[in-house]
Structure formats: structure tokens, C-alpha cells
Amino acid sequence: MNYRLAYLSDTWVNWCPELGTVLANDEVVNGLSERGGHPVERKLMKQWSLRITAYAQRLLEGLDKVDWFESLKEMQRNWIGRSEGAGVYFKVDGYKDNLLVFTTRPDTLWGATFMVLAPEHELVEKITTPDRKDAVEKYVTWAKNRSERERMAEVKTVTGEFTGAYGINPVNGEKIPIWIADYVLAGYGTGAIMAVPAHDSRDFAFARHFDLPIIQVVAKDGEKPADPATWDESYDSKEGKMINSGFITGMDVKEAIKATIDFLEGKKIGHGTVNFRLRDAIFSRQRYWGEPFPIYYKNGMPYPLDEDELPLKLPKVDKYLPTEKGEPPLARAENWKTKEGYPLETNTMPGFAGSSGYYLRYMDPGNKDEYFSKEANEYWRDVDLYLGGDEHATGHLIYARFWNMFLFDMGLVCEEEPFKKLINQGKIQGRSNFVYRIEGTNKFVSFNLRKEHKTTRIHVDVNFVDNDILDTDAFKNGRPEYKDAEFILEDGKYICGWEVEKMSKSKHNVVNPDELMEQYGADTFRLYEMFLGPLENHKPWDTNGIEGVYRFIKKLWRLFFDENGNWIVTDEIPNNQELKVLHQTIKKIRNDIERFSFNTAVSQFMICVNELTDLKCHKKQVLENLTILISSYAPHIAEELWNRLGHNASVTYASFPEFKEEYVKENTFEYPVSFNGKMRFKLELPVDMPKDEVEKAALADERSGKYIGDKQVRKVIVVPKRIINIVY
RNA sequence: GCGGAUGUGGCGGAAUUGGUAGACGCGCCAGACUUAGGAUCUGGUGCCGCAAGGCGUGGGGGUUCGAGUCCCUUCAUCCGCACCA
Numbered sequence: 171m172n173y174r175l176a177y178l179s180d181t182w183v184n185w186c187p188e189l190g191t192v193l194a195n196d197e198v199v200n201g202l203s204e205r206g207g208h209p210v211e212r213k214l215m216k217q218w219s220l221r222i223t224a225y226a227q228r229l230l231e232g233l234d235k236v237d238w239f240e241s242l243k244e245m246q247r248n249w250i251g252r253s254e255g256a257g258v259y260f261k262v263d264g265y266k267d268n269l270l271v272f273t274t275r276p277d278t279l280w281g282a283t284f285m286v287l288a289p290e291h292e293l294v295e296k297i298t299t300p301d302r303k304d305a306v307e308k309y310v311t312w313a314k315n316r317s318e319r320e321r322m323a324e325v326k327t328v329t330g331e332f333t334g335a336y337g338i339n340p341v342n343g344e345k346i347p348i349w350i351a352d353y354v355l356a357g358y359g360t361g362a363i364m365a366v367p368a369h370d371s372r373d374f375a376f377a378r379h380f381d382l383p384i385i386q387v388v389a390k391d392g393e394k395p396a397d398p399a400t401w402d403e404s405y406d407s408k409e410g411k412m413i414n415s416g417f418i419t420g421m422d423v424k425e426a427i428k429a430t431i432d433f434l435e436g437k438k439i440g441h442g443t444v445n446f447r448l449r450d451a452i453f454s455r456q457r458y459w460g461e462p463f464p465i466y467y468k469n470g471m472p473y474p475l476d477e478d479e480l481p482l483k484l485p486k487v488d489k490y491l492p493t494e495k496g497e498p499p500l501a502r503a504e505n506w507k508t509k510e511g512y513p514l515e516t517n518t519m520p521g522f523a524g525s526s527g528y529y530l531r532y533m534d535p536g537n538k539d540e541y542f543s544k545e546a547n548e549y550w551r552d553v554d555l556y557l558g559g560d561e562h563a564t565g566h567l568i569y570a571r572f573w574n575m576f577l578f579d580m581g582l583v584c585e586e587e588p589f590k591k592l593i594n595q596g597k598i599q600g601r602s603n604f605v606y607r608i609e610g611t612n613k614f615v616s617f618n619l620r621k622e623h624k625t626t627r628i629h630v631d632v633n634f635v636d637n638d639i640l641d642t643d644a645f646k647n648g649r650p651e652y653k654d655a656e657f658i659l660e661d662g663k664y665i666c667g668w669e670v671e672k673m674s675k676s677k678h679n680v681v682n683p684d685e686l687m688e689q690y691g692a693d694t695f696r697l698y699e700m701f702l703g704p705l706e707n708h709k710p711w712d713t714n715g716i717e718g719v720y721r722f723i724k725k726l727w728r729l730f731f732d733e734n735g736n737w738i739v740t741d742e743i744p745n746n747q748e749l750k751v752l753h754q755t756i757k758k759i760r761n762d763i764e765r766f767s768f769n770t771a772v773s774q775f776m777i778c779v780n781e782l783t784d785l786k787c788h789k790k791q792v793l794e795n796l797t798i799l800i801s802s803y804a805p806h807i808a809e810e811l812w813n814r815l816g817h818n819a820s821v822t823y824a825s826f827p828e829f830k831e832e833y834v835k836e837n838t839f840e841y842p843v844s845f846n847g848k849m850r851f852k853l854e855l856p857v858d859m860p861k862d863e864v865e866k867a868a869l870a871d872e873r874s875g876k877y878i879g880d881k882q883v884r885k886v887i888v889v890p891k892r893i894i895n896i897v898y
Numbered sequence: 899g900c901g902g903a904u905g906u907g908g909c910g911g912a913a914u915u916g917g918u919a920g921a922c923g924c925g926c927c928a929g930a931c932u933u934a935g936g937a938u939c940u941g942g943u944g945c946c947g948c949a950a951g952g953c954g955u956g957g958g959g960g961u962u963c964g965a966g967u968c969c970c971u972u973c974a975u976c977c978g979c980a981c982c983a
Contacts, residue, residue, distance in 0.1 A: 241902045241977075248901065248979050255983080273983060286983090353981040363983045371899085372981055447982060563978080701923070703911060707904095708976085715910065717936095718923040724938095733938090761914075770912065773922035780922095842918040847964045849918050887963050893917045897963050 171465075171474055175221045175576065178472060181452060185213035190492025191456045192217075212314075217454040218463065218517065222572045226250050226446040228586075229571055238592040239706070245563040251447025256431050258364065258440035260285060262297055263336040263345055269293065272359035272445055275369065275408075276434065277426035280415035281387035282364040283377065285337045285348045286330065289313040290356035297348065299334025306331050306350060313352040328353075328379040339364075340439040341416060341430075351376065359445055367404060374404035387415045388423060451569065453519060456498035458490040460518030466508045472515070475508070482514075525566050526573035529553050529588060544582070552585040560594040567592075593766060596708040597672075598699075600679030603635045604628060604667040605645070612651075615658040617665040630666060631678040640664040670710040681711050693804035694720045700768035700803065719772070723807060726779050726800070729793060730811055737814065738788045746833070751781045752792050753833040759799050760829065768803070775800055790815065795827040843868050844895040845877045853894070861888045868894045 171177070183192040188208035192215065222229075230250050233243045255274035262269055269285065287294055289310045298306045309331040330351030337348050346364075353372055354363055367377035367384040377384050384398035388410045395413055412418045417433075418426040434440030464475040464482045475482060485503035493501050500506055500516040507513050527541075534546035558567075567589070574588040605614045606625035615623050617638075634644040642664055646652050657664050673680050687695050698719040703709055732738050744752070755778040762771035778796065787793075794815055801808035801821045812821035839857045841864070842849045851873050855864055865886045868874060878898050885897040 239903090244902050245978055251979090251982065253982075271983080275983080351981090353983095355982065358982045360983095365983085370983070372983080375981095445982080447979095560977085701910085707911095709910080712910075712924095715924045721938095722923085765914070767914085769910090770914095770922080773912075776922055840918090844918080844964075847917095847962095852918080885963060887917090889917060893964080895917080895963055 171472070173576075175224065176218060176453065177221065178216055178218055180214050181217045181219065183213055183215050183217065183452070184210045185215065186210045187496065190496055190498070192452075192454075217452050218515075219450040220453050220572070222451050222569070223446060223448055225572050225575055226252065226448050227444075228575060229448075229568065232571065232575070232587050236587050236592065237590060239560075239594055242560055242563050242567075242592065242594060245560070246568055249448060249564040249568065253445050253447075255443060255445060256427075256434060256440050257360070257443045258340060258434060260337040260340060260364065262293070262348070263338055265297060265335075267293060267296070269337055269348075269362050270360045271362045271364045272443070273364060275366065275427070276430040276440070277412060277415070277418060277421075277423055278366040278369050278387050279339065279341045279364065279430060280418075281366040281368050281385045282339055282344075282346060283367060283383045283385055284346050284365045286354045286363050286365050286373075286376070287333070287348065287350045288354040288356040288361040289350050289352055291350070291361045294333065294350055297333055297335035302332060302334035306333055309350060328375050330376060330380065332380075337364075340434070340437070347382070349376075349380075357449065358447065368398050368401075369404055369406055371404045371406055374401075385414060387413060389413050451522075451572075453523070454517035455520045456492060457518055458484070458487060458499040460520060461523050462500065462518055463515035465515040466512040467515070468512050473512075479508075484518075522566060522569045526570045527577070529570075530574075530577070530583065547583050552587065553589045554591060556589040556592040557595055558592070559597060593706065595705050596703075599670050599708060599710045600673035600677060600681070601632065601710040601712060602669050602671050602677045602679040603630050603632050603638065603640075604669070605630045605640065605664070606667070611656075612654060613656045613658065614664065616660040616663070617667045618660055619658055620667075627667065629676075629678045632681065635666050638666045638668060640666050673711070681713070686713065686716065690716060690720050691723070691806070693806050694723050697723070697772055697804055701772040703769055705766050705768060722776050722779060723804065725783060726775075726804075726807070729779065729782055729788060729796075730814065739790050739793055739815065740788055742789050744787070744789045744792050748782065748785055748787045748789065748792050749833040751778055751785070751787075752795055752827075753830055754778075755799060756795070756827045756829045757834070760826070763802075772803065775803065797821060798824045798827055839891050841868070841894050843871070843874070844893060845874075846897055847895060850877055857891060861890060864888045864890070864894060868896065 184194070185191075186193050186208050193210060230247060230252055233246060236243075253274050255272055256276040258271050258273060258276060258279065259268040260271060261267075269287075271285065273279075290313075294306065294310065309329070313329075328351075330349050330353075333348045333350060335348045336345045338344070339346055349365075353376070354361065363373075365373040365376065365382075366387070367373040367382065368386045369388055374384070376382070384401075386395050386398050386405070388405060388407075389395050390405065390407070390410045408423045410423055412421050412423065412426045415426070418429050421429060431440070431442040435442065462482050462484055464480055465472050466475060467473070485500060485506050487499055487502040489502065490499050491502075492499060495501075498516045498518070500514075500518065506516065530542050530547065533550040534542035537543055537546070570588055574583060575586055577583045578586045604617075604627045606617070606620040606623075607614050607628055608623045608625055615625060630640065630645065631648060634641050634648060640657075640663075642655075642657055646655050671677055671679060683695060690698075694716065698716045701715070701719055702712075730737065730739055755774055758774040759771050762768065762774065782792065782796075793811075797808050797811045797815065798821060801812070801824070805821075808821050812824070817824075836857060838854050841853045841855055843851050843853050851871075853868060853871055855867055859867070865888050868888075869883065869886065874896065878896070881898045883896060883898050887893070887895040887897070
């Protein structure tokens, strides 16, 4: 509050009386609450907000300094939505009032043929002429009551009303009509625009619909102006030269924008400005479980509690529900006031209050006196690696940055950006299966025959399905209403349809890991999840390959035990071949961990175990190192093996094996020999053989003659330890 | 519409720096062991072709001795945002 970052204001919210709470837009589905399906209404409420918009520019710039996925940064950039332009004042004809509009294209001022206000704009009532009053009021009421859903669905429909009033274009004194329409949003810019139908597609559609004039002011380079009446669409591009535009005529668009802003500023009728899409974050919740605000009210004005009265703890309430009057649950508490008897705030803070700064508390979790100490923060600084889903892009990840920036400005944290590197792991999706019920019957038709009937597609529990083939008995027993189900089969089987969707109970596509862990063990499950593909990929859960990983685990075990369960590890000294396999693995695993490539790491473990099996290697020295390497991938089996290898302490305390180049060194390299870029045969040569000798050896090889024939060799490329390419 | 990402065998995927495309696994085929196998092991498996050979990383073009990788262009899919002035 002291930094004007937290403030109280009347805010339009989605109020659900039944739940006694405000809902986010995405919690409202078709005018009903997502949970419970209760009606939701628009309501003006006094709510706390955080002025995140004050940090918009820095939040945007900071993105250049962090190592995040480009897609995620782009999401945040879009969300912040910076656009440069100008604020321009239009006089309202016959009134003293000025209408401030925001435009990204001040250069097109000469093409403005009308103005549009948002229906909620404060001047609408005042400037509407008596003869237009009825129509305008009707439109305003209609627009206000339109649900989110209707607005979305009817994007293409043009609606609006003329107010009867006129604005004066400040650059040429033209009188242009002022309209209202809900394609102009009250919450963006100034809620008022100048319409340039020739160069904005929405204005164009509006002008066409209401038969308003269209004036071209930008022409594509090298093209002559054309009669806008013949156009199919507006020319929105910023490329081109100005025409019909007073003193900026002939200028390039970019140059014209600058010149117009200078002109407006000189005349004090406008100014260059930057607009952001980002809105302040509403910080009040009408729930019990949230941090209470350390705020009390005196004569209706909010004041912060003294620091020595902190922390403020949640009071006891009889029910965690809103009061009958619709007040938040904290209003139920009996003594929810200060020592002096002033009432305390009854709203609580949202989830992001805690999630925005928990990483700071993690730096100093035992601190009884403060959030975290300066020393602890200077030691830990920031989060080196943040692994999380991209669904937090426009929520948590932006709030946390804002939170941290404020604390940085206060000198309380030493890094401006909280999360140095961020990786989005992909989500495991569900693979749903469907059966096709013939309408009005209890008969189900197999996938490829479904077109012959009128069917309804129904989700079927994926546990009844194997390789898209339905276990019809399990299906019949699954639910009473399907007990007498009949099936139309193809090739004696019932084939199900399928689709990849979000895992969800209602879609019956949830795979319970417990069952898989029961069958294969947690290590197999873990390894398989990693083996499935790159960390960041979203992918459907598919258990078809899990057997392979399970076999690998069993194979690993057999390096230590024979088929009768006898310990077969020996103390023999490993030979060069065995050491080579081990050290190749050490190198690869180390590398793969660093680049978060766990699927290729698992693959290397498989290669290693396969080779050690072929070599019949049961030597302690090798297996001990392998156990350490695999301990973070398959911790349970690793711990067991480590113990059997004679260690009492956990394998987690063992140090990562050291890679030694000497064991993987080769004396020879098998050169692929290419002719005109096509690999034809391989040739084994000493690694340190000089280039010209390699070339000679390749040309001398009898197989080369076959490809070269009697043609002239033009060039031979030798890249040591890589390739030989003979060009003819 | 704007922005981002991704396109490689039947499937999941590998190829980290422009240098042997398809590692590893699934599946499939053949075989061994077995009363049996949904256990285990061996061999094979990009496509066309008997073979020699040819073709092949969504399509088209380019740079290069050499392109999955770089450039241009085009198509498709997925994700995010969107009557944003």
C-alpha cells in the first residue's frame, strides 16, 4: 500500500451467489460455474488489486535475460501485450469534453471517418442526442448483459449504434460521427477509438455494414490509390506511402507515425504513448483458506497493521462458508478486529500470494524472525533450474517475477529475475477409447462398421481395452446398464475408436500408476516414463513399450545374480573392453544429465547392460560404477544392489564415477568412404594417420576402383576421424 | 488473424559441432529351449528389387565435396493469444 502497488477498487467480477465467491473467466462455463453449475452474474465489487501493470515494461525486458523456452517467453510477451502508439484528443462537437483515443497508427488520422466508444464509456450518456437516446440505451443494456460466450460466438457479427454526436478530427477539423459498439473494449486503451476503415479490418467491416465513408491514406509502394468502394478488405499493413494526408503526404508509414506524434505533441493535442494489454491482478478471494490481509478499516479507510502484530493468523469460524449476506467466511469469526476494535479485512489472499515467493522461503525455511534473511538470499540467489508446466506461463510465472522484482527494488533480494533457467516438461496425455452404440439400442458396433449405423460415441474405460480391442465381457460387467449389451463384431473382434485427450476421470482414460507399479515396480515405471521421449514433449500415455524397460531391469539384475538367485559378482580385474563400455557410459550419462536428455540416457544404460552381458562381465569394479550411474534413474534396484555389493551407506552418498579418456581411446578408426557424398564401404585406418596418407589408402583400396572406374578423381575430402569423400 | 513449436521406419524416438540417417526400445518375422508360454535366448527387420542397384528425414527449390541439420518457399499438425485500436 505504501508503494501504491496494492489498492482497493471497484471491479467488475463474475460473482456466483451460490458459491459466495468470485470466479475467474475460465471457471465460468456458459454462464454457469464450472464446479456445481450454479448461475454466475456480473457484479461490481470492492476488491484488492496488485498493480502489476507498473512493472509491465520491466517484466517484458527481463525476458531477454532468462534462459526459458522461446514459446513460453512469447506467451508472456503476448500476455503483457505492449503496443506503441499515440493518445489523441478529439473534441466533441458542442461540448467542452475531449475524447482521448489510443491508436497504434497516428499516421492514419487523416483517414479517420468516424469514432467508436465502448458501450460502457463514461461519455456515452452525456453526448447522446435525444433522438438517439432510446436506441443507444437499448444497445448499452444489451451489450452489458451479453455473456462472455455470446461475445465469443458472435465475433463476426457487426453491431453498434450512432450516438448523434460528432467528434472533431484534430488534424483537419473534419466533423466525424461518434458511434458505440462492443467491438471496442472498455478495458483496453481508453475505451474509445478513431476508426480508420481503409486500414483496419474491424473498422472496415463496421463501415461497410453501416455504410460509412472510407478514405484511403496509405498506398502500397508502387501502387496507385484505388477506390475503397471496390475493396474486399482493408489494407492493414504498415508498409507503404502516405496519401491524402496533409503535411505527411508522401512520407513512409514509419516516418509518418513519428512526424504525426511530433506534430500532436507540439500542438498539445496528443502524445506518443505505450499501451499494455496486461491488467492488474485482483488479489481478494472470498474464501477461508488463504493468507488474511493485515489490514483494518477505520472510518471505511484501510490501514495496515503494525508490524509487531504480524503474523496475522486465520480466525476460528463455525463454517468455512460465506455468510448468509454473502460476505466472505472470515466475517463469521467472532472477534475479527484489532485490539482497538476496528474491523479487519474479511477477504483472504489468492493462491498466488504464497506461490509467488515460496522459493525465497525455501532459502531460509527455519527463520523465525523474517521471511528470509539477506545472507541466505545472497547465498542461494535465484532458482537455477525451474522445471514446470507451461500452464503457468501467464499466471504463476508472471506473478512470481513481479513479486521478486518488487523485493529486488526494496533491496531485499539480490536477483531481479527469480528463475534463471526454466524447462517445461510435457504432460502425459490419456489415450481414450470409444465404443459406438447404435442409437436407441443397447447394441454396439465395431469401429470400422460404425458408418453403417447411426451411432453415439461413448468413452469406454481403457482398462477394458487392449490394443484397441474391447474385452466385451469386462465391458458388460463394468456397468449394470451394459449387462445385456450386444456387439456387432468385425473379424470376431470389437475394435474401439481412440483419441488423445487430457487424462480425466470423465473420459475414462486415466491409467493408474499403482497397477503398473504393482506389476513392474517403481523403477521400471520411472525408467519407462523417461524413455518415452524428450522431457518437453507432450505425449499420450502408452504402455506398449514398458515390457522393454522391464526386460532391461531384469537383464541388469542378471549381471549380479544367476537364474537361481546366486550372487555371481567377482573381484576380477576388468579388461580393456569392459572398461571401455563402462567409461563410454559414464561419459554419455554425465552428458545426458546435463542436457536433460533422459531418454537417451536410458538407452545408453541398455547398451551398456547388453554389452556387459555379451562380455559375460560380472566384475565388481565395473558393476559398482554402473550401480552408482543408474541410482538416480532406478533408485530402488540400485540401492539393493549397492547393499549387496557390501556397502552399508546409501548409494546416494557415493560419488559420481570419474570419466577417463584413456579407456575409450581407439587406435584405429573405421572410415566411411563416400563417393560423391554416398557412403559405399568402410575402411579401418590408424587414428593418427595423416590426411594425405588416408587419402592414398582410400584411393588404393580395390573397392574404390569399382566406383571410380575410368573417371577422373577431382577431389578427395578427408576429415580426420570422420569421413572420406571422393569426388569424381 | 498474430505468435510459438513440431514434421524422420508399422510405433515411441536417436543422430549434441554441416560428416556413416534410423541408436535404443516396442511391434513384426524366423528359429532354439520348453508339457506350455504372456518366461528366456539367437538371428532378421526403412522402402522397392531375386540380385546388382535404386529410392529415402512433409513437398518444391538453393548453398556445399557432403544437408534431417543452413537459406528460400510451401503444406500439415499441435499449443498460446485474440473484436487489443
